[in-house]
Amino acid sequence: MKTWKLWENERINEEETRLLRRRADEIPVPFDDEGKRDIETLIDAFVGRDDAAGLAAPQIGISKRVVVFKNGQFNERGPLQKGGGQYDVLVNPRITQIRGDTEKGQEGCLSCPDISADVVRATSIKVKAYDEKGNKINRRYTGFLARVVQHELDHLDGKLIVDRGTAIYFPKEKAPFFDKIFKDA
Ligand code: NI
Secondary structure, rough: OOOOOOOOOEEEOOOOOOHOOOOOOOOOOOOOHHHHHHHHHHHHHHHHHOOOOEEEEEHHHHOOEEEEEEEEOOOOOOOOOOOOOEEEEEEEEEEEEEEEEEEEEOOOOOOOOOOEEEEEEEEEEEEEEOOOOOOOEEEEHHHHHHHHHHHHHHHHHOOHHHHOOOOOOOOOOHHHHHHHHHHHO
């Protein structure tokens, strides 16, 4: 499935940027048919790829508040399987607690091809959400997973690593394009 991107081939994607920058809508609870379909579409899009730690619905053109990411059960040596408990789905998620330190780490994003950014994130968060079946859940995430969750939840508010990055990295040969984009940032 196609991933929506801010730019591609050194050209800004105006239409995709508009959706990626939008605040996504909540999924009605209990889930209606459309909500269920959107959740399934996101899971299927994520299970079918191996180039991301997580995926948010706006990244596949669905402006809804749902994200999916590999959880602590994921085994790097095998493929991600549907239903195997190797990923978490968070619907209408809300961070209810931020604890501990912050940490700087380098992040990439399928919607920001060719760049990475240093982003400061909290190392321990608590999230309230619904799972893919509509059950209420409360989860704590720490370390790398806390980073992934904060990254994915940012997508739901139209925020990307280019907004959060304290430093942005890209290949030298693409400098003419990216220097232009980031000069005002
Ligand atoms: Ni991303």
